Amino acid sequence: MTTFRDMDNGKNNYQHGELNLSSEDYSLLTDLYQLTMAACYTGEGIEQKRACFELSVRRLPEGCGYLIAMGLAQALEYLAKFRFYPGQIAALQSMGVFTHAPECFWSLLAEGRFTGDVWAVPEGTAIFANEPFLRVEAPLWQGQLVETYLLNTLNYQTLIATRAARLRDVAGEKATLLEFGTRRAFSPQGALWAARAALAGGLDATSNVLAALQLGEKPSGTMAHALVMALSALEGSEERAFSAFHQYFPGAPLLIDTYNTVGAAERLAEKVNSGEMKLTGVRLDSGDLVSLSKEVRSLLPGVSILASGDLDEWEIARLKAAGAEIDGYGLGTKLVTGTPVNGVYKLVEIDDIPVMKQSSGKITYPGRKQIFRSYAGGKLEVDRLGLFNENSIREKPLLELVMQAGKQLQKSESLETIRQRTAASVASLSEETRCLDQPISVKVEISELLQELTDKTKILTAETQRTQR
Structure with a gap:
């Protein structure tokens, strides 16, 4: 099989019918708009701005009262190996799509690696709608380019x-x-x-x-x-x-x-x-x-x-x-197979500025967030969605730092460890959440600080829109 390492720079030699995947293909396994946006960021000189993206689901699949987070190990493996080889860059240049892209975009790809931080809930943890179970903090172009692959592995493995x-x-x-x-x-x-x-x-x-x-x-x-x-x-x-x-x-x-x-x-x-x-x-x-x-x-x-x-x-x-x-x-x-997990990956902060999506039915909360979980009698009682730097004494914060400056902090957990966590997570849920017939999901509260930030961001966004008019 021809690999990108084997390609002569400047030639589109990657075309073949095998459609197999190796780790060298990871960076190109993405949607075109991730690359075009990265090129645009580069042209505007903002590609290195620190950005935060969070991955969550807006709603649970029908008939599910909870989800079990999964796929983190493969996500971290992908980020650790993320890079563009000369043959890949040549293939992109030959497409004709990037004719007007800035020249520095190509040097950015050639020299770039994933250098960001990743926060995530441990695999096997029960999660609910609107709770970010993975956050990427990285230069804007990097955080943007990795979206497609992260959604692919986390959505599918979480479903299974x-x-x-x-x-x-x-x-x-x-x-x-x-x-x-x-x-x-x-x-x-x-x-x-x-x-x-x-x-x-x-x-x-x-x-x-x-x-x-x-x-x-x-x-x-x-x-x-x-x-x-x-x-x-x-x-x-x-x-x-x-x-x-x-x-x-x-x-x-x-x-x-x-x-x-x-x-x-x-x-x-x-x-x-x-x-x-x-x-x-x-x-x-x-x-x-x-x-x-x-x-x-x-x-x-x-x-x-x-x-x-x-x-x-x-x-x-x-x-x-x-x-x-x-x-x-x-x-x-x-x-x-079955009803997919419809995870989304949204920008929540750029250059320390909180941002939020306000489209009808697709509103997101701004800023870096943390999930605070509390138990009563061994059962999960309530989740509170707050800002990442909020303090909590009796609640357990779920998102943990798993990658720093592009380096994985710990070895991937064994299947047995994750299996045991899954069993414990399910056992902590109430019968009404675990039932198959019209399950009732766990209540997710919004902290006062997060609500204040949301209201403030809405006002600032509205003022910006009025000024533009």
Whole structure:
């Protein structure tokens, strides 16, 4: 694959059909307007002004009472590697879009690195609407250019981690939950992020081999209908398919619903009862999972039953309420897709001047902010959104300094640490916030100082607009 390091300066040699991504591509994985705005800032001589951007969601996805913040590790990795190589700059120059851009813009890109500070809530923390869970403080051009990638990784991983946390909450601590979503994820890169976020959100394992190896985890999976059909056709029986797979992978569950679920369970029961086979688990992928699981349980009482097939937290809740005999679930399509997390990344301060967006329905609060969280009886009681330098004795500030002057301050946390934080975050929420039917989110109060700054900023903005007229 051609990389940007290999390109001759001045030539647009990057065009090819692979559309794969490496860390050298990070800086160009952005929206065009990020680059055109950076060029404009440079032309106006304000590109080095200190700017603050905050990432938050205006509203929670429908049916969600909370979100689980995720994706920080990949965001920091991106910022640490952010740079433009000569071939990339040559490719941008060849586009014809930047004909009138100032010459110093190109030297800015060539010499530039991310040199800013980043504040963020730890991964696995429950968050709510209008709470900034990441803040970038950096020269204006840098803070602007990194917006697209930060939104991509934090929005998607937060979505998956939230779904995973809800699935764990509904299924219970003892249930086995496996991530099977690679084939339904929106891209190969998305599949890796989905696997990571799902594990950090509370799932036990992923079937994605690459993701598991990169994360230091052990992949988990079963078998597909193709093996059953192939061996049945070639060797004359479904039983031969089960015996063969069990011979090579004795610990893996057998998929028993290719033809007749109950019939397959009866034949397996004979082998188990005779001592011919020690079966650990079976998987059901279709049909009436309630009645089938009960029949299979009666035939194979000591065997774990795993269910799959477009399952989500609502379906798991229904299966449990109906008395289904299911020990674990394989989660795919509805875990890695669904209603997106609509995170936004907005400028809140420039050169120590607080700014705010006042568009109808899209108002933002000005200035650098902090989330102050308070508990009562071990339960999250209220969040207070205030200015970053406010003092609080009994409340816990959530945003922490994680990168300073472009250097990550600590190593990325382990999945187990994040998984435990996720579980504790969910456990701290009330039942009305965790419920699936019309959840009620946690109240987020606005501090007096933040409200005063908001009112003052509105007045100053209005005066500026009148002066311009």
